[in-house]
Amino acid sequence: MWRDLLRRAVAPFPLPAAAPAGTAGSAWALACAAAGNGGDDESETAALRARVAALEAELGRAELLLRETNHRAKNAFATIASLVAIELADIRDPKAREVLQLTQERLSAVALVHQALQGSSEDAVLDLGALLKRLGGAVAFSMGAEERGIEVRIATQPVPVEAGAALTLALVANELLTNALKYAFTGRSGGCVELTLRRRAGRLLLRVKDDGIGSAPAPGxxxxxxxxxxxxxxLAEQLGARVRFGGRDGTSVTVSIPCGAL
Ligand SMILES: Nc1ncnc2c1ncn2[C@@H]1O[C@H](COP(=O)(O)OP(=O)(O)OP(=O)(O)O)[C@@H](O)[C@H]1O
Ligand SMILES: [Mg+2]
Known part of the structure; x- marks a missing residue:
């Protein structure tokens, strides 16, 4: 009975065609035998142990490969960022410079999510609250909020979100925060921007609010x-979300996402 249970437990993990490095040949033969024929208790136990060892060796290699891939992706992001920086150094046209700077910021937001995903599996779940905190800090820093006397408050609850949705919402937050820091305080010496993330009545509410000059137009x-x-x-449409504009003293943009989309 226990043998059947063990066999069933390891059955979903087929053995690789050849013995992985580090697995003794005899153990490997036993593992193969156990996968097919029955045997006495001792040899079956040894075979199952060998099978576990073989699978662990496979897992080790897969983890190594994942680390290597993440490392390469990180280098690729850094290379693209350097290419954009090189182009920026030579460009004088203000509009072209602005476009390239924005590209850099959008790239940083994607790189940040990728970094948060490192070591997780493809269908990983991320804490969106923690991710937005880091993103908000990075945007505030890159846009010189502190030197301009602008306080950036970030109040987020921990919210587990699937990786794809996390990337979408990080990009949304990036655009809204960038806008607030770029336009809301024109001609003013300081102010406050608030990013909040909370759940309410089956929906996730992501809001960026500032107490600046107002006048952000509705995207429609x-x-x-x-x-x-x-x-x-x-991006909001991709998640079936609603975007609402408001704010009397400044601008407030709320993205309301049905929790089922996360
Ligand atoms: N928080 C805000 N306060 C005041 N005005 C805003 C705010 N957000 C957006 N706006 C206004 O809305 C306009 C449109 O914003 P949008 O982000 O769509 O484009 P943009 O920022 O001009 O271009 P890009 O996003 O490509 O840099 C801005 O040019 C700005 O005038
Ligand atoms: Mg903008």
Whole structure:
């Protein structure tokens, strides 16, 4: 009976065609035998142990490969960032510089999510709250919030979110925070930007609110929205989310996502 149970437990993990390095040949033969024929208790136990060892060796190699892949992806992000930086150094046209700087910031947001995913499996679940805290800190720093007297408050609950949705929402938050820090305080000496993430009534609410000059246009208004708010609207649509604009003293944008989409 226990043999059957053990066999069933390891059955979903077929043995590789050849003995993995580090697995004794005799143990390997036993493992193969156990996968097929029956045997006495002792040889079956040894075979199952060998099978576990073989699977552990496979897992070790897979983990090594994943680490290597992550490392390469990180280097690739760094290379792209350097290429953009090199282009920036030679460009004088203010509009072209702005576009490249924005590309750098968007790239950083993607790289940050990738970094948070390191070591996780493909269907990994991330803590969106923690991710947005790091993102908010990075955006505030890169846009010189502190030197400009702008306080960036980040209040997020821990919310487990599937990796794809986490990337989508990190990009949304990146656009909204960037806008607030870029436009809300024109002609002012300081202010406050607040990023909050909380759950309410089966929905996840991501809000970026500032106490600046106001006037952020709703993304649906023709001609009003630029790339950023258009991106916000498209990304929100992917999650079946609603985007609501408001705010009396400043701008407030709330993205309301049905929890089922996460
Ligand atoms: N928080 C805000 N406060 C005041 N104005 C805002 C705010 N957010 C957006 N806006 C206004 O809305 C416009 C459209 O924003 P959007 O992000 O779509 O485009 P953009 O920022 O101009 O371009 P891009 O995102 O490509 O840099 C901005 O140009 C700005 O005038
Ligand atoms: Mg923008």
């Amino acid at each position: 208004r023709r001609g009003a929205a630029g790339t950023g708010l258009t991106l916000v609207r498209r």
